[in-house]
Amino acid sequence: MKKYIIIVLPLLFSLIVQAQQKGSVLIKNGTVLTITKGTLETTDVLIRDGVISRIGKDLNTPKGTRIIDASGMYVMPGIIDAHSHIALDAVNEATSPVTAEVWTGDAINPLDVSIYRALAGGVTISHALHGSANAIGGQSETIKHRYGTVDPDVLRMKEAPRTIKFALGENPTRVHGGGQGIVPRTRMGVEAVFRSSFSEAKQYMQAWDKYNDGKNNKGFKGTAPQYDLRLETLADILRGEVIVHCHSYRADEIYMLMQVFKDFGIKKLVFQHANEGFKVAPELAEFGAMASVFSDWWAYKFEVYYSTAYNASILHKNGVVTSINSDSGELIRHLYHEAAKTQKYGGLSDDEALSMITINPAKQLGIEKNVGSIEVGKDGDVAIFKNHPLSIYTIPMMTIVDGIVEFDRKNDADDMRIYADPDETIDVTLYGTGHAGDRCMQDAQFLFYK
Amino acid sequence: MKNLKYIFFSVILLVVQQVEAQNEKGRKGTFALINANLVTVTNGTISNGTLIVADGKLAALGKDINIPEVAEVIDCTGLSVYPGMIDGGSRLGLTEVGSDARTRDYNEIGDVIPQMRALTAVNPSSVLIPVTRISGVTTSLAVPDGSLFSGTAALVNLHGYTPDQMYAGFEAIVLNFPSTGKRNRWDSRSGEEIKKDAEKALKKLNAAWDRAVVYHEIDSAIQAKNSSEEMKYYPEMENLLPVVRGEKTLLVEVNTANDIITAIDWVSDRNIKAVFTGVSEGWRVAEELAKAKIPVIVGPVLSVPNREYDRYDRPYANPGIMLKAGVKVAIKTGDAENVRNLPYNAGFAATYGMGKEEALKAITIVPAEIFGVSDKLGSLEEGKVANIFVADGDPFETKTQVKHLFIEGWKIPLESRQTKLYDEFLERNPGLKK
Numbered sequence: 001m002k003k004y005i006i007i008v009l010p011l012l013f014s015l016i017v018q019a020q021q022k023g024s025v026l027i028k029n030g031t032v033l034t035i036t037k038g039t040l041e042t043t044d045v046l047i048r049d050g051v052i053s054r055i056g057k058d059l060n061t062p063k064g065t066r067i068i069d070a071s072g073m074y075v076m077p078g079i080i081d082a083h084s085h086i087a088l089d090a091v092n093e094a095t096s097p098v099t100a101e102v103w104t105g106d107a108i109n110p111l112d113v114s115i116y117r118a119l120a121g122g123v124t125i126s127h128a129l130h131g132s133a134n135a136i137g138g139q140s141e142t143i144k145h146r147y148g149t150v151d152p153d154v155l156r157m158k159e160a161p162r163t164i165k166f167a168l169g170e171n172p173t174r175v176h177g178g179g180q181g182i183v184p185r186t187r188m189g190v191e192a193v194f195r196s197s198f199s200e201a202k203q204y205m206q207a208w209d210k211y212n213d214g215k216n217n218k219g220f221k222g223t224a225p226q227y228d229l230r231l232e233t234l235a236d237i238l239r240g241e242v243i244v245h246c247h248s249y250r251a252d253e254i255y256m257l258m259q260v261f262k263d264f265g266i267k268k269l270v271f272q273h274a275n276e277g278f279k280v281a282p283e284l285a286e287f288g289a290m291a292s293v294f295s296d297w298w299a300y301k302f303e304v305y306y307s308t309a310y311n312a313s314i315l316h317k318n319g320v321v322t323s324i325n326s327d328s329g330e331l332i333r334h335l336y337h338e339a340a341k342t343q344k345y346g347g348l349s350d351d352e353a354l355s356m357i358t359i360n361p362a363k364q365l366g367i368e369k370n371v372g373s374i375e376v377g378k379d380g381d382v383a384i385f386k387n388h389p390l391s392i393y394t395i396p397m398m399t400i401v402d403g404i405v406e407f408d409r410k411n412d413a414d415d416m417r418i419y420a421d422p423d424e425t426i427d428v429t430l431y432g433t434g435h436a437g438d439r440c441m442q443d444a445q446f447l448f449y450k
Numbered sequence: 451m452k453n454l455k456y457i458f459f460s461v462i463l464l465v466v467q468q469v470e471a472q473n474e475k476g477r478k479g480t481f482a483l484i485n486a487n488l489v490t491v492t493n494g495t496i497s498n499g500t501l502i503v504a505d506g507k508l509a510a511l512g513k514d515i516n517i518p519e520v521a522e523v524i525d526c527t528g529l530s531v532y533p534g535m536i537d538g539g540s541r542l543g544l545t546e547v548g549s550d551a552r553t554r555d556y557n558e559i560g561d562v563i564p565q566m567r568a569l570t571a572v573n574p575s576s577v578l579i580p581v582t583r584i585s586g587v588t589t590s591l592a593v594p595d596g597s598l599f600s601g602t603a604a605l606v607n608l609h610g611y612t613p614d615q616m617y618a619g620f621e622a623i624v625l626n627f628p629s630t631g632k633r634n635r636w637d638s639r640s641g642e643e644i645k646k647d648a649e650k651a652l653k654k655l656n657a658a659w660d661r662a663v664v665y666h667e668i669d670s671a672i673q674a675k676n677s678s679e680e681m682k683y684y685p686e687m688e689n690l691l692p693v694v695r696g697e698k699t700l701l702v703e704v705n706t707a708n709d710i711i712t713a714i715d716w717v718s719d720r721n722i723k724a725v726f727t728g729v730s731e732g733w734r735v736a737e738e739l740a741k742a743k744i745p746v747i748v749g750p751v752l753s754v755p756n757r758e759y760d761r762y763d764r765p766y767a768n769p770g771i772m773l774k775a776g777v778k779v780a781i782k783t784g785d786a787e788n789v790r791n792l793p794y795n796a797g798f799a800a801t802y803g804m805g806k807e808e809a810l811k812a813i814t815i816v817p818a819e820i821f822g823v824s825d826k827l828g829s830l831e832e833g834k835v836a837n838i839f840v841a842d843g844d845p846f847e848t849k850t851q852v853k854h855l856f857i858e859g860w861k862i863p864l865e866s867r868q869t870k871l872y873d874e875f876l877e878r879n880p881g882l883k884k
Contacts, residue, residue: 113758120762278875282882298868299578299787300548310872317876330754333762337794340848346872347849392797392846414761 021146022050023403026061027382030070033389035077035351035358036373045075047380050402055376066405070384073397076354077374078124078381079335082245082292082361083272083325085129085442086114086332087155092131092443093138097176097184097193100164100233102138104128108152114329115147115155116416119407121333122383122396125157127365129272132167132247132440133175135184135193139164139233140245142365144381145399147406148418161366164237165272166194166246167440168253169303175444191256198264201234208235243268243366245292247440249303251279258287270364272325274315275307281318290321290364295338296345312356313346323361327440340390353390474863476609480504481861482517483840483854486526491533491814492829501531503836506859511830526840529853532810533829534588534837535792535845536605538747538817539701539727539782542582542590542789543572543606543616557596562658564623564693565685566601568592569613578787580866583608585790586839588857589618589827591782591817593701593727598655600624602689603701605821607837609857620821622699622725623689627713628652631706631756652712659720662690696723699821701747703727706756707734714742725820727782730756733768736775745820746772749782751795763802769812770803780817781809797846806846835859 025047032040032055044059045052061067085091090107093099108128118126124145130138142160149155168190177185184190207225214220236242244261248254248271261269269289271277275298277284277291284291293315298307308314315322324339326332339357342348348356362372371379380403387394399407481503488496488511500515501508510516517523546553555571572592582590588608594601603622610616628651630644639647665687672679681688692698704713705728714735717724726732727747732739739746748769755764773779781796783789792813800809818828826835839845840854855862 117754117762278871279878281875282878286882296788296791299546302547302550305547305577306867306871308868308871308875310868310876314872314876330752333754334752334798337798337848343849344851345868390848392794392844392848393801395801415759416762417759420759 021402021404023380023400023405024048024050024062024065025068025380025400025403025405026059026065027068027070027075027384027400028059030073030075030384032374033074033076033350033354034374035354036375038351042071043075045374045382047382047400047403050380050404052374052376052378052380055374068384068398068405072386074385074388074394075374076122076383076385076389077358077372077378078383078399078401079122079357080323080361080365080367080372081118081123081126081326081332081335081357082270082323082364083129083327084118084126084332085131085327085440086118086126086329087112087143088128090443091129092133092441094131094133094175094444097134097172097182098136098197098230099130099134099138100136100197100237101229102130103141104130104138105141105152105156108141108143108155110147110149110152110155111417111419113417114332115145116407117329118332119145119147119399119401120396120409120412122336122385122389122399123332124381124383124399124401124406125365125367125371126332127163127245127361129163129245129440130165131442131444132165132171133444135167135172135176135190136197136234137165137167139242142367144401145406146401146404147416150418157367159367159370162236162242163245163365164233164242166244166257168246168248168257169250170301171247171441171444187250187253187256190253191260194257194260195263197234198238198260198266201231201238202264204228204231205235205238237266238264240266240268243270243364245270245272245364247272248277249273249275251276255280255283258283258289262287268366273304273327275304275311277320278308278311278314281315281320284315285319290323290360291315292323292325292361292364294327295324295341309341309345312342313348316342316348316352316356317346321360321363322356323364324356325361336385336389336394336396337392340392343390350388350390474865476857476860476862478506478860480509480518480521481856482515482521482523483526483531484517484523486840487530488830489530489532489810490830491811492831501830501838503838503856503859506836508830508832508834508836508838510832524840524854526854529840529842531830531838531840532586532845533814533827533834534839534857535586535796535813536780536817536827537587537590537783537789537792537813538780538820539593539603539749539784540590540789541593541595541784541786542578542608543574543576543592544568544594545786546573546576546578548786556592556594558594558601559597561598561654562686562690563597563601564599564689566594567604567621568594568601569604569606569617569621572604572606572613572616574611574613574616577867578789579608581787581868582789583857583862584852584855584864584866584869585793586841586845586852586855587789587792588837588839588855590789591620591821594624595626595703598626598628598651599658599686599690600626605823607835607857609860609862619823619826620699622701622821623693624701624703625655627702627704627709627716628655629704629706630708655716658686658690659694662687662694666691666694693722694720696721698723700724701727705730707731710735711738714738714744717744718742728784729772730765730768732777733764733771736772736777739772740776745778745780745816747780747782747817747820748772749795750784751781751799752791766798766802769799769809770805773804773808778816778820779804779808779812780820781812793845794848797848800846806844809846
């Protein structure tokens with residue numbers, strides 16, 4: 001017994017240490033793109049125990065702090081991707097139009113080398129979203145790219161509020177109406193799923209309230225309603241405890257969901273993709289809904305045929321908090337370039353363009369108090385670039401998460417896998433890796449590629 | 451009188467309607483681009499130069515150029531003129547809405563179907579085409595895909611109302627070389643199955659080729675006899691014939707290192723005018739590619755490494771590594787709706803080792819040379835086709851704006867459905883309230 005404790009205790013301890021790993025670094029003499037407080041030339045950023053503690057000129061080096069020379073380099077907040085499916089073993093629980101009870105947090109894969117590739121593009125946080133097969137999909141997890149662990153818990157960003165994935169249009173109607181012959185087969189059906197789900201959840205809440213109010217009264221005869229995790233989650237959405245991230249493309253369906261949410265008093269709403277968001281930008285702004293969009297993806301399916309690469313700029317100029325996302329293990333590696341496309345398509349300023357991959361996605365994930373800009377008190381998540389990050393000639397040089405250097409172009413090995421499959425008998429070589437559409441349909445493919 | 455009034459208002463209404471419905475069209479004419487920075491690609495850069503576009507050609511360019519009286523003068527102060535970019539491989543024109551099979555025309559049924567011509571299926575009215583060209587891509591190779599010999603690719607200029615008006619003078623047969631890798635991330639075949647499939651495909655390829663060689667021998671014999679005999683209708687072999695004879699280019703799509711080596715041996719044994727495309731692991735076997743003197747059209751550059759254990763930036767660095775080894779390198783997107791990102795594929799290659807100048811060549815003069823059309827396309831030289839764009843900066847830089855566009859001397863409006871949606875919706879009217 002003692003022997004086991006001796007083995008297990010250090011193991012547990014090391015896990016805890018890993019989970020809490022925070023570093024201290026002093027980044028010297030960089031051009032600091034704070035995003036929220038302008039650009040500071042030849043400025044130092046001190047991260048102590050994982051938190052930005054000072055920003056200024058000629059800062060002293062506290063004992064035990066690693067110095068990083070960023071002369072001639074650009075220092076920006078770690079990039080945040082509000083729509084990703086990397087580091088996930090499963091994406092879609094495509095078995096019902098409503099699966100609010102599931103959670104991608106149960107399927108985190110810390111071994112995915114895509115995490116490292118994202119770090120090599122300056123990305124420190126991603127939103128590991130459930131897929132878009134269901135009108136009401138699963139809850140999702142916001143992860144920090146703490147690469148090099150085998151423990152999924154280490155990746156969770158504990159401060160991040162709960163989120164859930166919804167989906168409109170072709171994906172849910174194709175999977176359930178088309179694939180399984182159940183509602184929804186049309187955009188009418190998608191609305192009906194929301195209305196019935198939330199109505200049911202409301203009744204469920206009321207039943208519990210009635211029971212909780214009465215159970216201590218003398219002579220109370222009722223019994224507790226049956227616990228239902230799906231309805232619990234929907235009730236939490238009604239209570240405003242969960243941010244809804246809704247896969248969407250067409251303007252009419254975006255408008256529909258806002259009407260439904262108004263009727264049920266739900267306010268926290270971010271539209272994902274929203275390729276036609278630009279058509280209802282004033283309505284989005286009035287509702288206070290946000291949008292997380294592609295820089296330029298379109299035409300891969302009919303509902304994105306009437307898109308424009310000016311979407312992000314139109315949304316932004318109409319007062320909608322907008323981010324640029326990847327939804328792809330490829331795009332996530334160069335979100336800085338994707339953000340720059342808002343300058344080509346709509347002429348946004350450097351700060352506006354960079355806010356699309358920093359402070360704006362932070363707002364959409366409800367973590368803007370912790371990350372998304374270089375400010376004292378925020379997490380020590382920083383990306384360092386040679387040449388301006390919006391230039392095509394930029395090169396991500398170093399990426400820091402919680403003060404720990406997770407990527408260093410000068411010192412990293414070629415092979416960054418944590419786990420090599422010993423059963424692999426053939427080189428797994430993918431080709432033709434060009435995108436075939438959004439990745440939101442992963443794990444629902446079985447319905448179409450029999 | 452009443453009638454007159456009615457006619458009068460009708461006419462006015464008609465005029466108004468016409469004005470509203472009018473879309474700007476391309477214009478042919480004589481144009482003088484003055485005070486321009488002329489990036490010729492092949493002969494350096496001429497600052498503060500003049501370029502004359504006439505009869506669809508680059509009539510003259512340089513420092514002291516007479517401006518024809520008829521010319522429409524375009525002041526290009528602060529702007530640079532570049533040869534139109536050429537995508538060395540795409541599906542542009544062959545597909546409209548990716549997920550909808552009814553709009554996909556690049557993948558015909560059959561394993562050996564070189565007679566399927568991309569040029570036939572290029573849709574001149576594709577909405578994707580204006581979206582592409584206003585970013586400075588004037589020319590692209592439309593490539594059929596999906597089987598072993600999947601058809602005949604065609605080089606097209608991105609302006610015209612019939613395929614013939616768009617044709618840019620190059621066709622080639624496409625071979626998807628048997629692959630020992632996985633097809634995509636949903637490919638659930640085991641290693642053993644993949645190997646078997648590849649061997650089977652190679653057998654099929656060799657059998658088709660041997661048949662084509664026999665066809666060539668019979669055809670040659672008939673010709674030698676000056677006989678009036680005719681061969682039975684056999685379009686597959688008829689189309690492979692010029693490839694067997696080394697007269698027509700064979701585009702060999704091949705990606706992984708092992709397959710590239712196999713493909714080098716395969717084409718070397720057969721005296722084929724081969725160009726390798728894709729070549730995502732070319733960096734692994736760059737020396738061998740250089741030794742074999744096989745030009746490559748690499749891309750997409752913006753892609754993930756083929757293998758989990760490969761360095762994250764290999765796809766970015768791939769073109770530069772091959773170039774340094776002595777390989778002739780052009781770049782392709784392999785895309786359809788986002789061929790407009792060709793300059794960024796080249797830009798990433800430039801940043802990760804290829805250098806600006808060579809990366810620009812890889813999407814202009816080098817593909818023109820590979821396609822045998824460098825007398826017409828790929829650089830600013832007198833007498834070449836007037837495929838040019840004028841930009842306010844480095845075309846690789848993301849924020850750079852294209853200011854003027856000419857395709858075969860036609861001045862093309864910088865409009866697409868995407869710009870029209872911007873114009874309509876930036877300040878929507880009615881806004882919130884009608």
